[in-house]
Amino acid sequence: xxxxxRTIVVLAVAAGLLAxxxxxxxxxxxxxxxxxxxxxxxxxxxxxxxxxLAIRARRWQYLLEPLGRTTFGNAFRATAVGFAASGVLPxxxxxxxxxxxxxxxARMSATGAFATIILERLLDLLTVLVLLASFVFVxxxxxxxxxxxxxxxxxxxxxxxxxxxxxxxxxxxxxAGDPAKLGRTLARLGQALPSTxxxxxxxxxxxxxxxxxxxxxxxxLLVALAWxxxxxxxxxxxxxxxxxxxxxxxxxxxxxxxxxxxxxxxAVPTPGAxxxxxxxxxxxxxxxxxxxxxxxxxxxxxxxxxxxGPPLLLGLFFAAQEGxxxxxxxxxxxxxxxxxxx
Numbered sequence: 001x002x003x004x005x006r007t008i009v010v011l012a013v014a015a016g017l018l019a020x021x022x023x024x025x026x027x028x029x030x031x032x033x034x035x036x037x038x039x040x041x042x043x044x045x046x047x048x049x050x051x052x053l054a055i056r057a058r059r060w061q062y063l064l065e066p067l068g069r070t071t072f073g074n075a076f077r078a079t080a081v082g083f084a085a086s087g088v089l090p091x092x093x094x095x096x097x098x099x100x101x102x103x104x105x106a107r108m109s110a111t112g113a114f115a116t117i118i119l120e121r122l123l124d125l126l127t128v129l130v131l132l133a134s135f136v137f138v139x140x141x142x143x144x145x146x147x148x149x150x151x152x153x154x155x156x157x158x159x160x161x162x163x164x165x166x167x168x169x170x171x172x173x174x175x176a177g178d179p180a181k182l183g184r185t186l187a188r189l190g191q192a193l194p195s196t197x198x199x200x201x202x203x204x205x206x207x208x209x210x211x212x213x214x215x216x217x218x219x220x221l222l223v224a225l226a227w228x229x230x231x232x233x234x235x236x237x238x239x240x241x242x243x244x245x246x247x248x249x250x251x252x253x254x255x256x257x258x259x260x261x262x263x264x265x266x267a268v269p270t271p272g273a274x275x276x277x278x279x280x281x282x283x284x285x286x287x288x289x290x291x292x293x294x295x296x297x298x299x300x301x302x303x304x305x306x307x308x309g310p311p312l313l314l315g316l317f318f319a320a321q322e323g324x325x326x327x328x329x330x331x332x333x334x335x336x337x338x339x340x341x342x
Contacts, residue, residue: 010090010270017268017275021282021297029294033246034302041245045306048238052231053079053311059123059227063116070106077318078102084315085329087272087308093333094315100332104322119224125165127228128263131236131256132158139253158260235259242303243285250289258284272308 057076064070082098099113136155236255239262243250250258258281265280266273281300285291291299319329 007090013268014270014275017270017279021275021278021300024293025297026294030298030301033295033298036247037242037245037298037302038247039245041241042302042306045238045241045245045303046310048234048241049307049310052234052238053083053314055227055231055234056120059224059231060116060120062227063119063224064102064106064108064113067112067116068106068108070102070108074102074105078105080311080315081319081324082315083308083311084313084319085333087312087315088326089330089333090269090271092269093329096333097329101319101322101324122165122168123224123228124232125161125263127225127232128260129158129162129165131232132260135253135256139251140257154257154260157264232259238307239303242299242306245302246291246295246299248285248289248291248295248299250285250291254289257288272312273304277304277307 054076057079058072060079061070061072061075064075078098078101081101082094084094085097086092086094095117096114099110099117102108102113103110132154136158236252236259239258240250240252240255243255261280261284262277265276265278268276270276278297278300281303282293282296285296285299286293319325324332
């Protein structure tokens with residue numbers, strides 16, 4: 001019952017965001033703008049989507065090394081399946097499914113692998129904030145005067161989020177320092193619980209902390225951050241290529257601001273980031289770069305299709321190879337809970 005209610009709420013939010021996105025929009029004008037888009041730039045955006053997916057899989061493979069070795073192919077397939085699950089299921093179910101799908105093909109703890117995904121999100125957040133800061137304080141200073149209130153809000157939001165991300169990274173660093181000690185501590189705290197449950201919690205916590213192994217050594221963390229920069233630059237290339245396809249007067253560094261706004265939009269847990277992605281791009285393009293509304297709407301639709309479509313199709317293909325359909329994905333998301341064998 002709770003699952004059905006959550007789905008209804010998420011779909012209602014998506015519908016509301018789409019209604020806001022399409023409010024007072026000339027749909028014929030949007031169709032004309034899409035038809036006029038330059039295909040060579042769209043092809044470049046499509047290529048950048050595959051490149052970013054490959055870089056993301058390679059970075060995850062590196063983060064997983066403290067848990068055990070896995071092949072790039074396994075990491076790539078699991079990453080694509082995770083994106084596909086998030087594209088068709090609410091509440092970003094792919095983030096839960098991805099480590100458990102990988103654990104089917106690699107000898108490692110699914111709980112530990114899930115910890116690396118949390119670390120991934122923090123690395124992504126820090127990289128996006130660095131790119132945003134470079135635009136706001138260096139590359140985009142000329143635009144500050146055009147919309148000072150909006151830029152002030154962006155600066156405040158970026159600084160606040162950055163402080164939170166650094167605090168979270170510090171907490172994870174402490175947890176990763178001694179996984180065995182963390183497990184023993186929780187075991188002692190769980191003395192008031194049944195022994196079986198207390199032992200289970202201790203083992204889960206120890207495996208989770210082990211999955212954070214990349215941040216126990218500063219060198220490994222720096223390498224992971226180094227992988228994050230080309231990842232987000234390739235994502236920025238995809239955004240900028242669509243802007244060029246629609247003939248927007250946006251510099252490549254302008255994609256850094258749009259990346260940050262899109263990160264907020266996709267944080268709304270709708271299937272495939274529908275609604276939030278579209279409205280975030282439209283607002284950024286029109287508010288900061290003076291793009292006409294119909295053109296911004298058309299570009300948002302095309303960018304979403306090029307960003308979400310390839311991982312969705314690849315992930316569904318890889319899932320089908322394992323006999324996993326949409327119903328199976330939903331069941332895996334519901335059943336993906338740490339247990340004694342994970």
